[in-house]
Amino acid sequence: MKKTKGFKSEKIIVLPAYQLEQITAHPLNRNLYVTDIGFFPRARNHYRERPQGCDTCILIYCAEGAGRVVINGIEHEVMERQLIVLPADTPHAYWTDTEHPWTIYWFHFKGDQAADYATLLKGGASPLTLSAVDSEKFITLFHQCFDLLSGGAYSPAHQVLAMQTAAYALSTLGLIPEREDEDRRKQSIETAIHLMKMKLEESLTLDEISQYTQISKQHLNHLFKTSVGFAPIDYYLRLKMQRACQLLDLTALSVKEVCHTLGFKDPYYFSRLFRKIIGLSPTDYRNKLKG
Template sequence: MDKKDAGFEREKLYVLPAYIVDELKSHALTRDGHITDIGYFPQARHHFRERPQGCNSHIFIYCASGRGWIQMRDQGVISMTEQSFAYIPMDVPHAYGADENDPWTIYWFHLRGEQIGEFIALLEPFKPCISLLPGDEAKLLELFHQCYDLLVDKPYSVIHQVQVSQSIRYLLSFVASVAVRKQDSKTQRYIDKATRYMSEHLESTITVEELSRHIQISKQHLNFIFKQSTSYSPIDYFLRMKMQRAGQLLDLTSDSIKEIAAALGFQDPYYFSRLFKKIIGCSPTSYRNQLKG
């Protein structure tokens, strides 16, 4: 099999000079995430890349059509098909290439920055790759071309480099949101049913056992899907809903803090006040005295 890194008809490729990358790394508005390399390889027959020591940037690949593969250390081969998005973390040994019979068309970019690892953490639950719908692809490619064109046309403009940095982070968050949207619909129905029950019982004290019986799933699974979907346990989420409602009552009524605490199922107004401050960031009295609107 013939192998080559680049040199494909109608390809696009841009690598930022090292001194510009150094400037991006030190600028307050770009150091959290910036492109170092970006390109487009259409029908990239014989495309192959191997880095036994890994890359000093995080690599992101979107396969628009055709087929290809990615192999990372200690992992199986990831099969890339049309409208699929995948990433290779920095410093991970890897190889990737186009299918021999149906070579992929790919849009790719390399990123560095203090926040890129955090974006990868958002994508991690959906690996090995994320499938996009046609409408999603249009948005992704719009952002890609915006970044590419700005880098090629205005590489020495600080404000345009800032725009590229913001756009590429938006692209990653958009892909993550697509992945979340495509999660198991049954899981989302469980979350919706639980939060409706919570909303209807803000004046009460509920337990995980009570919630799991109502939704008819195990406590362990309920905790898992809440942590995965909201970053909070079910009870933490419920308490935050209570504090949100407390804020509304403080804003819209003249009820005393003791009355508001009782209305939300708290027998001890001092405990209610401590919890409100812990979650909202200030005491109920300070919150009520803030000018709003």
């Protein structure tokens, strides 16, 4: 039996038209305002389908259990501690898992910048996964917004605070995709550096690093310059010079032997590069007192 509501201990507020008129009359609410908000715990048989979509964006956060969301014909599995945003005017359907019914926090939102907030949260794309801290913070803000709308929604000041709380919740969640992108950038750089360290005694080209990391040369250059401060090959050469310093400090290898050990064929080029990066010739570096 499919149900759109009527779950034990559920909470729902649907703001009436006259109240929405009051809310949107205030300039601070026009960018973003909530029209419906609710909480469905262990919502067995929950199902909702809108073939034409609706005129609001919809946020669904699954705190427990699991469910499915279809947006424009593309199905997404939504698991525990995952959130998804459905853009306005987009055909969609969503339903709970049969064996593990979801517990969801949801609200509908509109406003001049509603679409921008939806885009911030990858609206229409794959779900976002919240950390335990993100989850706790979102649920706290959700309850604050719900309580404001249920207890003091007739006060303009309370309405503004409720809508600003919802905007703050969305803005906070907007940091998650940014953190995910940062994690991917970090992983790509670490993968490239791992290859460089494995090949310190050989030679590497940008093409080989690009192929190993499966990132284009242009994007790889951009990642390194913005995150590390050097182009990939420049960074690779600095790793080689760092290793050269270790060999000069800890072994009796000659400068020429160190040069060949690190994959350089021309000792004069090696010495010039060493001086450029380290600031001393290899011989002067070795003779310098340390410690």
